Amino acid sequence: MKGFAKVVRSEPTLLIRNGAFCDGALRAERVTRDEALGAVRSAGGLGVEEAAFVILESDGTMSVGLRAQT
Numbered sequence: 093m094k095g096f097a098k099v100v101r102s103e104p105t106l107l108i109r110n111g112a113f114c115d116g117a118l119r120a121e122r123v124t125r126d127e128a129l130g131a132v133r134s135a136g137g138l139g140v141e142e143a144a145f146v147i148l149e150s151d152g153t154m155s156v157g158l159r160a161q162t
Contacts, residue, residue: 108146131156
């Protein structure tokens with residue numbers, strides 16, 4: 093069963109980095125820009141430029157880090 097779990101489980105994937113979409117990763121993971129932006133907004137950001145990172149975790153959730161406000 094360990095082999096099957098390894099095949100099914102994916103590695104975390106960077107979807108947004110330093111305020112910019114990682115379009116290749118979005119396509120590969122079948123995530124839309126709107127879905128990634130929704131995660132940013134849920135974390136308190138207003139737009140993609142406010143995201144330091146968005147990571148699609150192996151369980152399907154998105155982790156968001158917002159850039160420091162100056």
